[in-house]
Amino acid sequence: MKKGCPFGTHRVIEPKGVLPQPATKIDNSMEIYDNEILIDVKTLNVDSASFTQIKEEAQGDIEKIKEIMMSIVAARGKHQNPVTGSGGMLIGTVEKVGPALEGKTNLKVGDKLATLVSLSLTPLQIDEIKEIRKDIDQVDIKGKAILFESGIYAVMPTDIPENLALSVLDVAGAPAQTAKLVKPSDTVVIIGGGGKSGMLCLYEAKKRAGITGKVICLGHSEKSVARVKNMNLADEYFTADATNAVEVMEKVKEATNGEMADVVINCVNVPNTEMASILAAKDDGLIYFFSMATSFTKAALGAEGIGRDTTMIIGNGYTKGHGEIALQIMRESEILRKTYEELYA
């Protein structure tokens, strides 16, 4: 049995020397290397940007969508949309575990899992596309995939319905990072607290900041803020346009008696919210950018421009145990579970 690299570089066909994600073609033969896991795939959860592009290209025609998906995998060995560059995740059952992983993984044959690593780097073979659920970007297939040694996954819980679990796992990094960052008595501002990841962040922030801390929810719409308020997820709530830095600063100033926040977590998926995040934080505060619309240079030059010594962290979608931490929220909070089921599952 051939020995593999933890990151899957052994499967890169071209260009040579890169990792599987930037590669344009990877080897999707289903004979496993010693440190790989073979998965019998049930469902692909295609990235929303990618699936929208495919649907448009196919003009909504199901057979055409199938054709495009098959051609992507045939060309690249993985379901990485050449236009958007993005992938998605998959659900399946463990079929084989490479011998080099013994003692390194708890996975065993028959376990049902969701991969939390992108389809844009996952070797995939599609034998047949069985059903396409256009509205929720899900595609049932007959096929196989490979999980690399460094690939992250979550074993599907038995007490949480599959679609609910998937919605939660999709944003698992945000609440898990919040849980690790927020300390007792911290003042925390969650920008975009009314959204899918924001709500989970609020819940974790309140739990960790505790009775001596203060959690402030900044939402864009009255509706989402009212929903979060109804769930009692924060200590203070306000609506503001997160691209208006001065407005946000004034409102946070008011809510904190001029002290500002120890931790600011940005969950907004619109551009130009860097400055509001910086101004909401204390001079030595910490800002966690979970938003993928964050501009590195706007954040860096923004803080320098006003002489702020804040620590600004690039949101990492992965942290140890993030799936478990996020799913646990659905067990602990009945009202969040209900809201999540209504909105996202």
Added chain:
Amino acid sequence: MKKGCPFGTHRVIEPKGVLPQPATKIDNSMEIYDNEILIDVKTLNVDSASFTQIKEEAQGDIEKIKEIMMSIVAARGKHQNPVTGSGGMLIGTVEKVGPALEGKTNLKVGDKLATLVSLSLTPLQIDEIKEIRKDIDQVDIKGKAILFESGIYAVMPTDIPENLALSVLDVAGAPAQTAKLVKPSDTVVIIGGGGKSGMLCLYEAKKRAGITGKVICLGHSEKSVARVKNMNLADEYFTADATNAVEVMEKVKEATNGEMADVVINCVNVPNTEMASILAAKDDGLIYFFSMATSFTKAALGAEGIGRDTTMIIGNGYTKGHGEIALQIMRESEILRKTYEELYA
């Protein structure tokens, strides 16, 4: 006397509600608000990208360069190049200190300073352009400027020549952040250690990591690595292409007996070096991206894609005392001072 906002929003003319940097027009009248500092400007150190663009537009003609610069300031109230968006810094003498700053600043009338905040947000009035030094992007003028309460600056040292001090202050954030991040016995990799900011980072890293730590310099060219080696700035040296993540990982693995780095500092100004930085670090390591070519999404998705729990920090060009920390290196290290004088002053 009118009361000002610490960030200078009181001078924004359009669009309303933004900070001075993103504003397209600010008020450059030279009557100070209560928390402003009036500077008699001697020299503008125009941002390199901006000055290159202006020189090209002027086809190298000095009078045309003057005309373009005057028109930028007339239109915007600040020297922010409309094409590149960037500014630069200035050197001048304190002429007035607003009364609200008493006890808040050490600056006094007559002090010679360099502003470390961008010209792209600094109210500026040019009466006359006296001399243009095309090769080093410096322009002597007769004119005035305003420093906001939040604006950062460095008082020019008396024991370090002006041009040398300016070169050091230009990259002051990098060594100062290094000094704050690196702890005794840390293993540190500086990517781009042979460059202008990289050399200063190596010096600070070695000082902080100490005899029980290990500082590794990764340079792009044999020449720059040989120069750094000659100055004895690190414990180990190698050349590698920082865009080749796997090559960098293998070399760092070898240099650290497979342990990898506690801290990785990226000072390279080319794109696509995020993955090399991530792979050079331990799983729970810390990566500091000083490179302005860093892509937020490449870093975020890169770490997630291989399941790495690294903390990734957006380089902040400002940290308390950064000017002092960086200038001090020129006093401590004779050989670095000599090299800096040869290369950059």
